Amino acid sequence: MSFRKAADLLRLAEIAGARHGGVSLDEIEETFGVDRRTAQRMTRALEDTFRGVRTRTDEARRKYWKLDAGEARMVFAQGLREAELTALEMSIRRAERDGAARDAEALARLRDRMLAAMPGPHARRVEADAEALLEAQGFASRPGPRVRVRPDLLGVIAEALKAPQRLTIAYAGARDAAPRARRVEPYGLLLGTRRYLVACEAGGDGRPRHFRLDRIASARLEPEVFARDPGFDLAAHAARAFGSYHDAREYGEVVWRFAPEAAAVAREFVFHPDQEMTEAADGSLTVRFHASGHLEMAWHLYQWGDAVEVLAPEALRGLVAGHRRGDFPALP
Incomplete structure (x- = not known):
């Protein structure tokens, strides 16, 4: 077996162990960029190499391969690779740059836990290699123009999006002389030249509106939860604009x-x-x-x-x- 095929088999084992429902042929084709016959050969190699592979078939007659927990732990014991640590570090720096302090802290904790679980020499080598990659890519030296957003505001919005819970925001619209309180039901964030909170006004007509984050003076999490419109798709909504600003009259x-x-x-x-x-x-x-x-x-x-x-x-x-x-x- 070639090094490339061996690496792909290990990656497939990681996926089959990590996903609760296992991995299907369609997902293997998409992940590895292979055709159906190659995906089938990969699942046969997975079954031949790991004794703890189980299969199941769903209602649509799609077959899934799942690696049991015992063998999955052996696969995951190899720890982080330098490319994976580099991706984590870049995500942390993006979050810090964008003012998402909670996301940066969560990612840093994940990084530290994974490094702590690795043997010392291996961890030090991976850290050194990742640092070299980060310097070569010059990520830290490309700040770029951006609008400042308070980390505490992003933290409150993130909490509201999880539940989801209503928010009361003090918002100054283009025609407002001063911020005024609005109770909203948040649906997501649009990130572009400027950032917008996509939300419906509580008790309103149900149409999503955009609130510029730099115009939100404060945000308070309310105790009541709400039911999002199941027909709303943030990606489809975002695609109705070139950037982050939407105007139905221009569409x-x-x-x-x-x-x-x-x-x-x-x-x-x-x-x-x-x-x-x-x-x-x-x-x-x-x-x-x-x-x-x-x-x-x-x-x-x-x-x-x-x-x-x-x-x-x-x-x-x-x-x-x-x-x-x-x-x-x-x-x-």
Whole structure:
């Protein structure tokens, strides 16, 4: 067996041991990027290598492979790898950078517990390798512009989202002279140039509204819980905007055409999760999607100078007119 196949088999054993219901062929295909026959060979190798593999079939006749606890503990005893510790450290630093103090503390505790369970020499080697990877990637040296958000505010919102519980927020809208109290039912957070709390007003019409976190003066957790609308999908809701700002009046088809000299670069971008790209005979690239948020689109399009043209909507085309420079020395 090759090193790559052995590593994949160990990873499959980790997944089969960690997931309560086991792992299916579809999940193996998706995780390892293999076809059905290769996934089947991997499950046979799993059964041949580990005696504690059990299988079950669900109502849809999908088969799952589960590694029992005893053998799973042996697999997990190998501890953290440097790439995994690096990912943990990067997540901690992202949380600290974004003001999510509770998330940073929880991840740090997880990291420390896992390192403490490893033999000393192994733990020191993994820590040294992970530190080298972090320095090479330069994560700490890329702060980037962001709006400050108080960690205590994020902590209260996180607690409300778990239950879920209602919140009373002191919020200053664009037309408010001072913050006023609003009782809301939180559904999630949108992270972008600015951050928004997605919530419905308690006793209101049930439509989700957006509250800018930098305009929330305070937040108080209320004792009463509420039932979220089971039909609400945060990812689908977020996809209705280009960034974090939503405006139902702007929602519609967006069409951009990138010049041939910018097409190769633009092709590497995911401008929107539902985008469609088509290439023309002249080498230009057309991108289509449906969203709102013209101002955030204009901010992004400015970076491309005159290498991009807005074909639709007309309102966005007018917004960027006069700002398409041709003297930028590089593309985004």
